[in-house]
Structures are given as C-alpha cells and as structure tokens.
Amino acid sequence: MSTNRSRITFEIIDEIKRRVQDPSFIICVKLNSVEFQPGGQTPDDCKNLCLKLEEAGIDFVDLSGGTFEGRAFEHKKESTKARESYFIEFAEMIRPLLKKTKVYVTGGFRTASGMVNAVRDGATDGVGIGRPLGAEPYLCKEILEGRVTGAIENFVPLPLNTQGTGTQLHQIGLDERLISDWSDEGEVKRWVEANEKETARKISILPNVDSSGYAPLRPEVGFDYLR
Numbered sequence: 757m758s759t760n761r762s763r764i765t766f767e768i769i770d771e772i773k774r775r776v777q778d779p780s781f782i783i784c785v786k787l788n789s790v791e792f793q794p795g796g797q798t799p800d801d802c803k804n805l806c807l808k809l810e811e812a813g814i815d816f817v818d819l820s821g822g823t824f825e826g827r828a829f830e831h832k833k834e835s836t837k838a839r840e841s842y843f844i845e846f847a848e849m850i851r852p853l854l855k856k857t858k859v860y861v862t863g864g865f866r867t868a869s870g871m872v873n874a875v876r877d878g879a880t881d882g883v884g885i886g887r888p889l890g891a892e893p894y895l896c897k898e899i900l901e902g903r904v905t906g907a908i909e910n911f912v913p914l915p916l917n918t919q920g921t922g923t924q925l926h927q928i929g930l931d932e933r934l935i936s937d938w939s940d941e942g943e944v945k946r947w948v949e950a951n952e953k954e955t956a957r958k959i960s961i962l963p964n965v966d967s968s969g970y971a972p973l974r975p976e977v978g979f980d981y982l983r
C-alpha cells in the first residue's frame with residue numbers, strides 16, 4: 757500500500773481525535789476493498805490499510821468497492837450473488853485479522869435474510885445499505901419491525917443506478933410528498949430521459965464532465981413517504 761495514498765486518511769483521523777476527545781465518539785472509515793481498475797486499490801492494499809486503521813484506533817471499517825471509472829455496484833461473481841453482498845468475501849478475509857476494529861460491508865444487500873445471514877455466518881459484524889434507502893428512507897425501521905422482508909426492486913439500469921438514487925435524495929431534500937418508484941418501468945423511463953437531458957446540459961457546459969450529478973425529476977409514481 758502506498759503510504760502517500762492513505763496519508764490524508766490518517767491526517768483526518770488525527771485531527772478528529774485532536775478535536776473530539778470523547779472516547780465514546782465513534783469513527784468509521786469507509787474504504788474500497790477492490791477497485792477493478794489498473795493501479796487501483798487491491799484487496800491486499802485494503803487488508804494492510806485495515807490493519808493500520810486498527811492501530812489508529814478506528815472503531816469500524818465499512819468495506820465497499822469500485823470507482824466512477826471501474827463500477828462495482830453489481831455482482832462480479834456467482835458466489836457473491838448467492839450471498840447478496842458484492843464484497844462479502846473481502847469482509848470475510850479481513851474480519852479475522854482485526855482484534856478490536858469491527859467490520860461492516862456495504863453493497864448489494866436487499867433482503868433481511870441476506871443481511872442476517874452475512875452477520876450470522878460471521879463474515880461481517882454489520883451491514884450497510886445505500887440505494888434502497890433512497891427509495892425507502894424508513895426501510896431499516898420497517899425491517900426491524902417485521903413489516904417488510906426486504907427492499908423493493910430498482911429497475912434503473914446499471915451503471916446509472918447510483919444517479920437514480922441521487923435523484924431520489926434530491927426529491928427527499930425538496931420535501932416532495934412522493935419519492936419516485938424505480939420498480940415502476942414508466943417512472944424509470946421518465947428518469948432515463950431526464951438523465952439524458954441533464955447529461956447533455958452538463959456536457960454543453962463542461963465537455964469533460966464526469967458522471968456525477970443527479971437529474972432532477974418530479975415524481976409521478978412513488979412512495980407517499982414524506983407526509
């Protein structure tokens with residue numbers, strides 16, 4: 757692992773610890789277990805970084821993966837598909853090496869049973885959820901209360917799927933009454949069109965624009981969550 761590459765992380769940790777002296781203040785570092793691109797972070801880099809983070813007193817690491825160039829929020833292997841989580845095998849490799857620091861893993865979890873199994877199998881101490889919470893902000897509560905057994909479908913095509921969730925976060929931020937429902941094909945089609953327009957607008961301003969940014973869209977079919 758390049759020391760330079762991780763230096764900023766440790767400088768930030770040092771500064772947090774300097775300013776917040778309460779030992780009950782929890783610090784998590786979310787990091788990539790794999791990046792799927794040349795010169796990117798490898799599982800071995802990740803392992804070494806986790807060991808250094810434990811030394812630095814980090815409470816838990818949250819393992820994820822990929823970059824804007826090398827997308828990873830999809831299954832690369834059948835073995836992980838069966839277990840929902842894209843990065844579960846990395847968590848399994850890293851967890852036994854850490855004595856105090858807890859391991860979480862984020863990416864792919866959609867059902868309560870998938871989440872429970874990941875913890876029960878000992879692969880991870882906890883799980884993180886991203887995109888489903890854009891659609892259903894109360895999903896964790898609903899699962900814990902036994903009202904639902906998992907997240908609804910998301911038909912926004914990969915790799916745009918992250919931006920689709922960004923649109924939902926934007927809707928939540930605007931305090932819309934509805935959040936777009938990506939399990940509705942018509943609503944997804946409206947989003948794809950809005951996203952194409954937004955991308956063209958950005959490219960006209962900045963030709964080398966990256967894929968970040970979220971198409972604004974007023975929901976027509978969705979969840980009446982925000983009442």
Ligand SMILES: Cc1cc2nc3c(=O)[nH]c(=O)nc-3n(C[C@H](O)[C@H](O)[C@H](O)COP(=O)(O)O)c2cc1C
Nearest residue numbers: 786820829862863864865885886887888918921922
């Ligand atoms: C709108 C949006 C923005 C995100 N921004 C970040 C980010 O800034 N840093 C990061 O590490 N991950 C970011 N992620 C990735 C998520 O934290 C998560 O790792 C990813 O969505 C996979 O989990 P999921 O399958 O449960 O969605 C973002 C995801 C979404 C949907």
